[in-house]
Amino acid sequence: MSLEQKIDFNSGKLLSGVIYPEFFPISKEETVLNIGCGDGVQAIIYKGNFKKMVGVDINQERLEVARQLTAAYGISQWQGICANVEAIPLNEQFDKALAVDIIEHALRPECVAEELYRLLKDKGQLLMTFPAMHDKWENFFRFVGRKILRRGGKTVRRPGWDPDAHQY
Numbered sequence: 550m551s552l553e554q555k556i557d558f559n560s561g562k563l564l565s566g567v568i569y570p571e572f573f574p575i576s577k578e579e580t581v582l583n584i585g586c587g588d589g590v591q592a593i594i595y596k597g598n599f600k601k602m603v604g605v606d607i608n609q610e611r612l613e614v615a616r617q618l619t620a621a622y623g624i625s626q627w628q629g630i631c632a633n634v635e636a637i638p639l640n641e642q643f644d645k646a647l648a649v650d651i652i653e654h655a656l657r658p659e660c661v662a663e664e665l666y667r668l669l670k671d672k673g674q675l676l677m678t679f680p681a682m683h684d685k686w687e688n689f690f691r692f693v694g695r696k697i698l699r700r701g702g703k704t705v706r707r708p709g710w711d712p713d714a715h716q717y
Contacts, residue, residue, distance in 0.1 A: 566590055566591060566594045566649070567594060569591070569594060569595075569647075569649075569676065570594065570595060570598065573645075573647075573674070573676040574598070575595050575598045575599050575644075575645050576598065576599075577597070577598060577599065577600060578600055578644075579599055579600055579643075579644035579645055580599070580600055580601045580602075580603075580641075580643045580644050580645075581595070581599045581601070581602040581603070581643060581644065581645045581646065581647060582602075582603050582605070582637075582639075582643040582645070582646040582647070582665075582668055582669075583602055583603065583604045583605070583646070583647040583649075584605045584606075584634040584637070584646065584647070584648050584651055584661070584664075584665070585605070585606060585634055585648060585649070585650070585651025585654065586604030586605060586606050586611075586612075586615060586629065586647075587606055587608075587611050587615070588611055588614045588615050588618060589604060589614070589615025589616070589618045589619050589627065589629075590618075591604075591647050591649060592604065592615070592618075592619050592622075592624050592627045593618060593619070593622050593624070596622055596623075596624055599626065599645075600626065601626050601627075601628075602626065602627045602628075603627075603628055603629075603630060603639070603643070604627060604628070604629045604630070605629075605630045605631075605632050605634055605637055605639075606629065606630075606631065606632075607631065607632065607633050607634070608631075609631045612629040612630075612631055615627070615629055616629060634648075634651060634655060634661050634664065635655060635656070635657050635660035635661055635664065636660070636664070637664050637668060639668060641668075642668055642669060642670045642673070643668055643669055643670065643673060644669075644670055644673055644674070645669075645673060645674050645675070645676070646665050646668065646669055646673065646674070646675045646676070647675075647676050648661070648665065648675065648676070648677040648678070649676070649677075649678050650678055650679060650680050652677060652679055653679050653680070665677075
């Protein structure tokens with residue numbers, strides 16, 4: 550997939566995230582921890598509005614896409630770390646933290662909360678979102694596909710933990 554295709558792929562995520570700076574502003578002097586950063590969309594959305602952003606994701610391929618995208622958008626103050634968000638290998642503290650649609654993927658959300666608490670400065674702020682209706686809509690459309698349109702199910706469940714699947 551070319552970089553242009555990757556940028557186009559992220560256009561929906563970019564569009565849905567443009568509202569975050571309206572109610573969760575970040576200043577040019579603030580450091581930001583972005584857990585579950587995926588393809589780096591939040592770095593692009595907040596471009597020019599942070600001193601430093603550290604993205605943490607368990608998927609090395611997504612971090613590579615994030616590196617390419619942030620470079621393509623001229624963002625030099627972003628760095629990625631490949632790690633589980635339940636045990637982040639950092640000791641520095643941040644002014645702000647972003648946890649956009651990630652908590653539902655964790656096996657132990659309480660560990661994610663503890664990590665965020667540990668890594669945020671006193672009076673630090675957190676933006677945490679979750680897709681409240683995602684699973685309901687997905688299940689509804691699967692039902693329609695199977696029962697009304699008579700399509701076979703294509704859902705493949707892998708044994709064990711799948712970081713891309715919603716746990717809760």
